[in-house]
Amino acid sequence: MRELWDYVTTHQSQLLFDSYQHVSAVVQSVLIATAVGVAIGVLTYRSALASNLATSVSSVILTVPAFALLGLLIPLFGLGVIPSVAALVLYSLLPIVRNTIVGLNAVDPALTDAARGIGMSRVATLSRVELRLVWPSILSAMRISTQMSMGVLAIAAYVKGPGLGNLIFAGLARVGSPTAIPMAVTGTLLIVILALALDGLLVLLGRLTTSKGIR
Numbered sequence: 417m418r419e420l421w422d423y424v425t426t427h428q429s430q431l432l433f434d435s436y437q438h439v440s441a442v443v444q445s446v447l448i449a450t451a452v453g454v455a456i457g458v459l460t461y462r463s464a465l466a467s468n469l470a471t472s473v474s475s476v477i478l479t480v481p482a483f484a485l486l487g488l489l490i491p492l493f494g495l496g497v498i499p500s501v502a503a504l505v506l507y508s509l510l511p512i513v514r515n516t517i518v519g520l521n522a523v524d525p526a527l528t529d530a531a532r533g534i535g536m537s538r539v540a541t542l543s544r545v546e547l548r549l550v551w552p553s554i555l556s557a558m559r560i561s562t563q564m565s566m567g568v569l570a571i572a573a574y575v576k577g578p579g580l581g582n583l584i585f586a587g588l589a590r591v592g593s594p595t596a597i598p599m600a601v602t603g604t605l606l607i608v609i610l611a612l613a614l615d616g617l618l619v620l621l622g623r624l625t626t627s628k629g630i631r
Contacts (some may be wrong), residue, residue: 423598431583433514435606438579439614441497442565445504446558453509453552457516458542465516474510482571490575499578500569507568508561515557519550555622559615564613570603580607 424431453474477485485506489499496531523546531541547554571580580603587599 420598420601423595424602429504431602431606433582434578434580434603435610438541438569438581438607439568439610441569441578442504442562442614445501445565446508446561448501449505449508450512450554450558452505453512453557454516454547456509456513457520458547461517461520467521470512470556471514471517474513477506478510482568483574486572486575486577497578500572501580503572504565504568508565511557511560512554515552515553519553520546522548533581545590552622553625555626559618562614562618563611566607566614570607580623 456470457467457563460470464473480488482503483502486499489502493499493502527545531545532538537546569577569579570581570584572579573585583603585600585604587596590596590599605614
């Protein structure tokens, strides 16, 4: 434990920077995936064929091993941040697409009929009624995607991605040296702590943005 503490106190600045990069990449990826996933859900939920296709494609992407997916993205985007974020976005899609489709299909038709009856357009009904009712389901999917992305991004160090994965890989590459275990353990613990912190923030966001009636 002393070696671990000494490493943390000696490398505070680098650890803070790597932590910031890790969180930043995950948050950006989940926000992009949310925008894309909700759009896909909105466009496909009325058609059983289209919604099943969207869910199936998202599921297939999730079954591709992280190393393999990152390797496939290298010819397209090279090394660095872009392939890392692209991989996170692809992995984050399934929960968001699925929850959006299921949530929209579960909205009581009487509510949408009432909205249309008072003169709301189709777009207004979708944005002001349906998506507001589905928001807790979308937020739940975002929480799942965020937790998954925190771990996957560590593997993105394979393609020179940002974040704490570089610390873990560097520690594993130095097995046998005094700093090997502190580096790997510190990177791992920080990812866990940051993942829990982000989840707590999303729970708080849900409380602040969801009415008591919907909750």
